[in-house]
Amino acid sequence: MKNKLFSALALLTLTGCSVGKYQxxxxxxNRVDMNFTGIPTILGIGTLGSSIPLTADYSLTAAHVARYSVQRVKAYHPYCDLAIIYHKNDLKSLPKFREGAIGEPVKMYGYSFISAMPVESSGVNLALTGIRNDWNKRPCVAMASNAGVVKGMSGGAVYNNDDTIGGVIVGFSTEIRQHKASPAPLKDVSLYIPYRDFKSWLNKSIT
Known part of the structure; x- marks a missing residue:
């Protein structure tokens, strides 16, 4: 299916703590790890993000999680909100990655900032969108989905329907505007960096 690229820029986590449904x-x-920082949450336990085990020594997460994480950072992505951190993992097999398509079902896994509990959500890829903030700069592109996200899931995994990893959760937006001639804006979408945006950087950084 032909990808839809929204002209407006997505703004991350502007209001509230979550969008959509999660449980x-x-x-x-089994899919992601909890990441601790020195910044306390409302429960006072300092849990602000999630990470994806990559190898026995490294994990993948959002850069805004890695910056305050207790783990050391191995590499930051040059323009997307991604980082590789040093983390000991007990992996039976290495994760497989694949870029997801518009309209494809996805599942998201992470840890809730509110409860510090593992959570998941389900949805569908809706559209690609430009994404600009302190952590994402041109030419970074994010995938918008209607799967639910709560703060703390940043750095968590997005799984395709064949159990491959399609991307890394970086936040959510209350609205994404389309071209003037396009339909109404998308509301309350989760945002993740798709594998296509970090494939080369990931391979170079861990080999």
């Missing part, structure tokens, strides 16, 4: 998930504990 407790024991499976999330």
């Amino acid at each position: 407790y998930s024991s499976e999330a504990m």
